[in-house]
Amino acid sequence: MQPTIRYKKNYHVDLSDVDFQKELRLSALFGYFQDIANLAAENLGVGINQLLEKYGVAFVIMRIRVDMIRNPILDEEITIETWPLRPGKLEFERDYLVRDQNGEVIARAVSVWVIMDLKKRRLKRSEAINLDYPEYTEDRAINITLGKIKVSANLEDVYQKTIGYSDIDFNGHLNNAKYVDFIMDCFSLEDLHTYPIRSIEVNYLNEVLPGDRLVLKKDSTNKSNHTFFVDGVRESDEKIVFRSKVIVEGK
Template sequence: MIPELVYRNSYIVGYRDVDFNNDLRLSSLFGYFQDTAIMNVEKLGIGVNTLSEKYSVSWVLTKILVEINRIPKWNEKITVETWPHRPKKFEFDRDFRVRDDNGNIIAAAISNWVLLDLKTREIRKSEIISGDYPPLEFTDERALEGRLRKLRPAGEPEVVYKRVLGYSDTDANGHINNAKYIDFIMDCFSIEEHKKHSVRSIQVNYLKEVFPGDTLILYRDVSGAGSNQVYIEGINEADQKPAFSAELKFD
């Protein structure tokens, strides 16, 4: 029996997941994406424990582009849909849609994942799990027409703040969780800026692992703000290499 391609998970937006406007925090949305994706691969038989025990690898998000039509509110019921695409040599594309209780699409995303070797911290070829990858009737339908791309600043980024990473930032892979970076990004804006503007799209490229004890230097380039676009990047202070880059567009 061929497994169902699209996996759905419903959430009630919790009080801990919203900001001062009772709007769902962007990091919480990324957490919903992550949880739904992990549940989906578990259902497909290629979940976290299976890959760790058989191949010593884990799923890691490398790029994601999210477009938001409307931010859900506290206590609102939403459904996150996700589906995988046919594996490439190293990469696994996965899409998401978020629907409100009336079935309206309020957000959508495309993403890219890889298999990270838990011992060497290197990326492994997708074929390593081909024997366990289930038979699926893959679809070419994408949640967004946009594409994942390299991100570059329009001008000269300036330092906003530094953050020492700790226990609360980590995940099961021992590195900084992808949703935590979203909080780092959103902290590059003042409360007043958040009151005036809402994020309508965000792309994040996860470039290099960082770990507890590392210090991230957050940079911001607002030279594209005239077109409602802001560039953010995080640099590891120890080696001066970028850990992530992001591009946000506001209303």
């Protein structure tokens, strides 16, 4: 396949990807995004294996926002399109559009990535890898610049989670899609049924490793505005490992 700036792939929503309402789990959608991001990177010569063999680095996601227009359902066929923007000095931006079989956009996402030296566990500048896009685009799936999510002052403990085998990806740290499951588990099934999530934004702040114990905390003081904040705090050093903002559908 010729290198292309816009990469598309079809996905079938399988039984293992849906929740109790037979709708695509957000964490499964994040998994799709991770999959197509690597395929698109491979097409441009900077996939997982290529980066590891040539440079000893990997792409690591730092920020993402996903806006849901409609949740895909069991057995639905969807198409995801992704494209990168011009790299910055440290960051790589990548956007996504999710379409149904009629070509209607049902979800939009924007993300920010960096490259990490897997031995030193340190970030490297974008110029450390040879990345030659066939063209550049300024198109955005969501017309925003991802920044820091505000600090919440009214966080309350919800539950604790110890990181184990099933949570870890090939980089040896907590997989980015797993964070979404942890966030979703801060809401009751009744709430998720009554108030579907329409937007989720995550800041990945510190690496999470096997054996780490996280305390999940939620701020519900903006509930009247249909907005919640969820943080994950490592118990051993009290560092915030992720911060998130969730907007639900108003009734």
